[in-house]
Amino acid sequence: MSADGFTNGPPAEARPDWTIDQGWPDYTAAEHQIWITLYERQTALLPGRAAEPFLRGLEALDLHRSGIPDFARINVELNRLTGWSVVAVPGLVPDEVFFDHLANRRFPAGQFIRKPDELDYLQEPDIFHDVFGHVPMLTDPVFADYMAAYGRGGQRATQRGQLANLARLYWYTVEFGLLQTPQGARIYGAGIVSSHAESIFALDNPSPNRLGFDLERVMRTPYRIDDFQQVYFVIPSLQALLDATLQDFGAIYDRLEQARDIPIAEILPTDEVLTRGTQDYAAARAAQ
Template sequence: MGQDMHERPKGAAEDWTIAQDWGRYTAAEHAMWDRLFERQGKMLPGRVVPEFMAGLDILRMDKPGIPNFDALSERLMKATGWQVVAVPGLVPDAVFFDHLANRRFVAGRFIRTPDQIDYLEEPDIFHDVFGHVPLLANPVFADYMQAYGQGGLRADGLGAIERLARLYWYTVEFGLIRQDDGLKVYGAGIVSSYGESLFALDDPSPHRLGFDLRRLMRTNYKIDDYQQSYFVIDSFEDLLRQTAQTDLAPLYAELDGQPDLATDALLPGDRVFTRGTQAYAHSRRRPVHESAEDAGPVS
């Protein structure tokens, strides 16, 4: 997601894009990409939605080193009409939505350092490109992302950005999907994280709940640790139908004034795949005198 900010960084175009300047990457930075790619590549098969693995193949992202956005965009454009553009960091919401609405995915160009391999505060190129871009080669998910951008531009004028941000968080970033052989991950925040790829499917701690748009838009989320609840869609087609092909203005009005729900809330009407123990979240509420080492999530 973008953020509420107004000052465009020096050197950025009016749409906040910058050159990737692929040639500036060092051997150490390419090696970091390869290290992260190898780790996720070994662990994800069987856990991630098959469409993600297909996207890696279509876009030939298994080649060594940080992808060149020009070459990546050429392949992606042939698949679904999308392209990847570099930005200096988080961009304003309106800019973010406009890029998505025009089938442009914004990606940071920096890569984490070895001391940040398991946690960093701002998304890097591995999160943005490895985590997000493969599914943009899937026509249905590509349509969903474009429609999300179009919906964001409308929500901006309705004062409903926070509601829509929750949809992005619980689908694009931390979504699960139900398939014939069980639950799979597809959200980029999970797919690009070794720890959360395991936690989201295997750990008894989090709730895993059936996707419900009204319910989801009332639910808070955690930005600095593993999620306490994940929402499970039935298919990308159903996600597109429920969100992108529906006028959400009446829903925003309906939800206006309703209280937010806690990240670990369970409601009587929830479709529960897993009733979580919340043991992990409770363990993080440690006394002040305890060590806070390794307190962040793996990203």
């Protein structure tokens, strides 16, 4: 939920830290029904696809109930489990605001929900993407520590002017990450678990590459914001992801300044290739 290019302060209805009241009593019955429709569709699809920490988080937070969750309710259990809370924001927030919230174990979430004709895609993340997609993983202590570490890392990357590299790490883990398990790859990234179509594509489609996670490799790889991903990175464990993030990034940033970006579909000789994709989907889209 971060974005650069902000030149003004928070909107009039927001506090200095860009938070707003969720306004839960103001949701309409129709808006609650959209949440229920999305929730039931995704939870029917995710068993056997989503990582166990995500599924446990869904159960722990009881995100179904009668519709859109009340942040005040789910924050009680979330804070008890990992010290995190969800705060409402009016939309995308400046990078420095986003990183400050994460570093202090607050997840900024949009409080609006998509329209009935946007069930499968919308440009700006809504409450279903942010809360259903992101928040269950924050009940896992290791992933919760990773997100806080990422927030602190974002503050340092801002000072160095290397947010582009760090944003790729967020994209390929928090948004579109896969986790290796004894049963095969499972999805945990919010952009996948909140999307009916990408929950299928990410695991089943022969088009994308699926590569073993390597921190510097990920930070050199651009990403797609407008369509399904051409490459997914598979972490061996949440602990391995956290350990990679806790190291000093200074030397990594020095190397990245001298390194070229790796084209999205390219496979390097040093890559751990789990699936060598056909890239047929991306090629067909490009030909349209």
